[in-house]
Amino acid sequence: MDRQASAVDVLLHSRSGIARWGVRSWLVAGVLVLAGAVVWLLAQVSGFVGPLVVASVLGALFAPLVERLHARGVPRGAGALLVLLGLTAVLLGSAWLVVAGIVTEGLGSSGAQALGGIGAALSNTFSSLVSIGIGAAMGGFLVYYVLVDWASLTRWVGGHVGIDSRTGTAIVGDAAVSVRRYFWSLTLSALVTAVLIGGTAWALGVPLAFTIGVVTLVTSYVPYLGAIVSGAFATLIALGSSGLDAAVVMLLVILVVQNIVQTIVLVRLAGTALSLHPIVVLGATIVGAALAGMLGASLAAPAVAVGIMVRRRLTQLDEPPLLAADHAAGSPLAQT
Secondary structure, three states, X not given: OHHHHHHHHHHHHXXXXXXXXXXXXXXXXXXXXXXXXXXXXXXXXXXXXXXXXXXXXXXXXXXXXXXXXXXXXXXXXXXXHHXXXXXXXXXXXXXXXXXXXXXXXXXXXXXXXXXHHHHHHOOOOOOOXXXXXXXXXXHHHHHHHHHHOHHHHHHHHHOXXXXXXXXXXXXXXXXXXXXXXXXXXXHHHHHHHHHHHHHHHHHOOOOOHHHHHHHHHHHOOOOOHHHHHXXXXXXXXXXXXXXXXXXXXXXXXXXXXXXXXXXXXHHHHHHHHHOOOHHXXXXXXXXXXXXXXXXXXXXXXXXXXXXXXXXXXXXXXXXOOOOHHHHOOOOHHHHO
């Protein structure tokens, strides 16, 4: 009887183990199917997702400015419109500086020969200008409404993340702070890059050194593509005005500054601002670029910081509630 009972126990245990493995297998399969469906859906609406992400980032960056204008008596709609017009002026002004510089200084005898080669090299980059224009128009509308309704949007998102609305809103606030801190670090690193490259152009006697610095600063906010545009612009100006030797020196300085100096400065500053190790910032940027291109490279480090903040927030849910004075201290990001 004992042997029969033992055999029955083994059989039941085996069946329960098989059942557990079966359930786990179906769960894994379900997760994979869900992930595949999400990727497919994002691919179908990628033309809308990109402008939406950009609008959300710009909303996080410039919503405080709209609030300050509102505190001074400017309606939120007018403040959002002023911010949008300012961003448009910066973009169009930078494009005008590039075109005007090429026309006035870059079409010398040697520059004209190089222009065709550079244009051919960049032809694929600028082949979808119509799509970029449509995306920019869509993004402009989204940025305007995000800036106008930033407070209500953050409350709505915070109330629909699956946890209590107060914690959800705090998480959205942490995300906004992370984005602002990262782009502030990017601005400082871009200033260093612009000064070094513009200063090199001035030392070599290349015309439009200040313009080269401005274009380098503005395009630093666009990963990869911005470096190509500003580097090609500076090199072409040097080649057309000062000859091949100056152009080679200019190109070498640009490659070193943009690929080494700026990376080191940005990783260090972003790591300090987001309380992340520089290796984590660099690794997240590389992974983000591999998974989601330019947007992934720009937002990977803030996303990691937000993930850490989310974990802290959720951990605090199991702890005793903070006193009012402690809660008024602000976001955990502001305390790191």
